Amino acid sequence: MGILQHLKDRFRPDRVTLQLDDIQALILRARPEPYVGIHAMLHVDDAAGGRDLLRRLAPHIPAAADWTEELTAWTGVAISHAGLKALGVPEGSLASFPLSFRQGMAARAEQLRDAGENAPEQWEEAYRDNRCHIALTIFASDQARLDEATDRAMSEYHASSGVTLIGTHRFGADADAKNPFGFRDSVSQPTVAGAGVDPQPGQERAIAPGEFILGEDSETGAPLEIPQPDALGRNGSYVVLRKYDSRPGAFNDFVRGQANDEAAQELLAAKMFGRWRSGAPLILSPTRDDEELGADPARRNDFDFSGDKAGIVCPHGAHMRRLNPRGERLTILTDENIHRIIRRSSTFGPKWSADLTAADDGEDDRGIFFIFISARAFDTIEFLQQEWINRGNFIDLGKERDPVVGLHEEPGRFTVPAEPVRRRIDGVTTYNRLRGGEYMFMPSLTALRWIAAGSWN
Structure with a gap:
């Protein structure tokens, strides 16, 4: 549908x-x-x-x-x-x-x-x-x-x-x-x-x-x-209008360098985003992508993080979980309903391919217009950029930044909770470079x- x-x-x-x-x-x-x-x-x-x-x-x-x-x-x-x-x-x-x-x-x-x-x-x-x-x-x-x-x-x-x-x-x-x-x-x-x-x-x-x-x-x-x-x-x-040039080749290189096979690479990429490529959320499909779930708007958002307090299924630092905590208790007190946004983002350039490498980035005009609408738009984007994207204090991750849209002036880290010991992955870089924007x-x-x-x- x-x-x-x-x-x-x-x-x-x-x-x-x-x-x-x-x-x-x-x-x-x-x-x-x-x-x-x-x-x-x-x-x-x-x-x-x-x-x-x-x-x-x-x-x-x-x-x-x-x-x-x-x-x-x-x-x-x-x-x-x-x-x-x-x-x-x-x-x-x-x-x-x-x-x-x-x-x-x-x-x-x-x-x-x-x-x-x-x-x-x-x-x-x-x-x-x-x-x-x-x-x-x-x-x-x-x-x-x-x-x-x-x-x-x-x-x-x-x-x-x-x-x-x-x-x-x-x-x-x-x-x-x-x-x-x-x-x-x-x-x-x-x-x-x-x-x-x-x-x-x-x-x-x-x-x-x-x-x-x-x-x-x-x-x-x-x-x-x-x-x-x-x-x-x-x-x-x-x-809020923000135009980004994307670096999917560098992202591909990163996950390839951290995981040995395609299944492990796809899982790591999903951990960083919080969803599989189809749109299926990790919290509903923890071990594999589910294209039928991802294509179903009636089911793919029917979840919260109450059953995953430790972040074992979906890491606290995942892009999606950072920008929509879905009712979980945060270290820095916030009302998530006051920071909700209507997204009207638009993608440009050739489709993603698993074969892309960092050497391919910049050859094509490829990226995303991050556009959202809110009566509190400017307070919200500045809060998101300061607290939820470019810091990790609100989820007890210190200086760790959003692995997808964070600005990493030096290679950063992504933490994947696991039992018995969490995994800390170094080498995260800036995968979306800001090329301009305006408040409208x-x-x-x-x-x-x-x-x-x-x-x-």
Whole structure:
């Protein structure tokens, strides 16, 4: 069963409390599988011209109003703080956004632990010096529909003036939705209360909508502060965009160097990710991959770590367990529901192959756009980068970092709990190099029209 059909089967219109007709579809709709798409980065040179482009694009941005509608291609728009300023949004409104958003991702490099080869001065031009003002993303179920949607968006762009296209990047994956390392991606997603979709098996409950949609009650029982005026902030959300070049060949070399045969190599790779390549979680299939389980959205998330407190099945330091502890007791007190994110990541480049080596890395454009949506997006990514990704104190692993997305300026370590003695594996390196990114605001459809019209004038 496909992920979109699985969502349709869980949709209950009588349980909708959110204003779905005002929320961009990209926030609440899962991407198709298989999927293709394009990211386009735009720079606003003239405020009036930028607003005119938004006015032209607005009719092509679908709402999340009907989960059962068969959308085969859809477009989302997000705007950086520098972009809002370039569009002429008044200073009072600009100042009502969170400080981290106003500063932008590059200026938050220290908080994000973006140093060394991940430092902003190493980024691609499109992401430097606050140049990325508008990010336009199109997802589609096939190439023909993507071409149609892209042509439509580009025709609106060419009909406008005062906006420069500074970068595009095509992406896509087949029905297995594998990332550059050959693992099924974006498997676990939170259920948003009020969106009309029942929680997935394994989820205790839906997460309060204010964790994702501005203006709604959050997990604290009250809304988070929203940008002003209300027409600008309500029903919007925040987006973290980070582009990574991946090094699957180096990852392959590492697991080959630590395990003697293919089965042992696959097990070690699964221990590092927390799932097998199919998407089947270790906790449900400890000794071998289970493709049928991995392809079943009704079963592959129906678990927690309560029965594996020692991390014997799934190591505490595994990428998946770090970013979604699923109810386990942490050394550093945190509320995991406040750090939940909606993932809209996208893979680009050739598919993973077991034959890749480190010598192959860099020959092809291969990597992932790590994109997630949350009303607390900037606090969340900075927390994740500081505590759950680039440290190990919260799981009593000291300086040990995430083995998949951590920045390893020196070769690091990965600990595999075992009886009678745990195994400590040295030589983990940086397998995903940051090439740029930005903090973005994804406005509601009302806000998009408000900005386009220059309603403050």
